[in-house]
Amino acid sequence: MCTGEIEHLRHLFFECPFAKSCWHQVGINVDDWEIESSHDWLLQKLAQGSKLEVINISQVLWGIWFLRNKSIFEGKTMTPEAIMVWSKKQILDWKPTNKRSTDAKNENGSRYLNYRRWQPPEAGSFKLNVDAAIVVGQNSFFVGMVLRNHLGQYESGKVMKKVKKVGAFSVLEAELTGIVEALLWARDIVLGKVVVESDSLLSIQAVQHHY
Incomplete structure (x- = not known):
């Protein structure tokens, strides 16, 4: 975006003058010297920040990434204010x-989840979030x-x-296979209790009831 530094995620989203101007536009003061890990900073904000702060962060990250791709592939530019x-x-x-999409799913009797903010596990434990993406057939x-600690x-x-x-994978088969693979992967990374979290209600019920 500034053509003055080698591009990496930290520079693109936090250190670049263009990025700093975008953060300023939404009223968030980001001191890149205080952000030792952009990943940890972002995960902490998503877990503990207010709803407005999370929306503003999404606005900045989305805007920078969109314009970055426009600049590379189409040669288009915009000011931080405009983007x-x-x-x-x-x-x-x-x-x-x-909201309309969610309401329609709920009215049709499809699976409906009350989304909650991510909660950390108890001290000394780890939380393993798993999700499968499948095209039916x-x-x-x-x-x-993603594996995170109690902080x-x-x-x-x-x-x-x-x-x-x-043959082909069913949605439930994919979700359950994903949970198994994630547990096998986490076993080789951390020592301690691992809490598995999935958005597949049927998979969680199957595991809990030993189906």
Whole structure:
């Protein structure tokens, strides 16, 4: 964005003069000298920040990344003020659309979750968040996993692809396979109690009832 430094995530989102101006536009003062790890800083803000602060952070990160790609692939530029106005509009447009989509799912009797803010595990434990992404009818799927400690600090993460030689994966099979793979992965990384968290209600019920 500034063509003055080698690009890496910390510089792109925090150290670059363009990024600093974007943070200023939403009223967040970011001292990059105090951010030893941008990953830990972001995870802490998502876990402990107010709803408005999380929205503002999303606005900045989304806007910078969008314009960065526009600049590279299309040669387009915008001022920090303009891209923050654009990014805010996307969020404002997304809110009613997302609400209508959620309401429609709830009315149709589909699975509905009351989303809650991420909660850290008890002291000395780790939380393992797992999610699978699948296209129905395909013989493969991707599973993502993130491991954090009781302070909400990022320990490690991984994305892997699983392929079935015969037939296709069902959604439940993919979610359960993902949980197993995540536990096997976490076993080799940390010592201590690991709490698994998934958005697949059927998978959690199956594990809890030993199905």
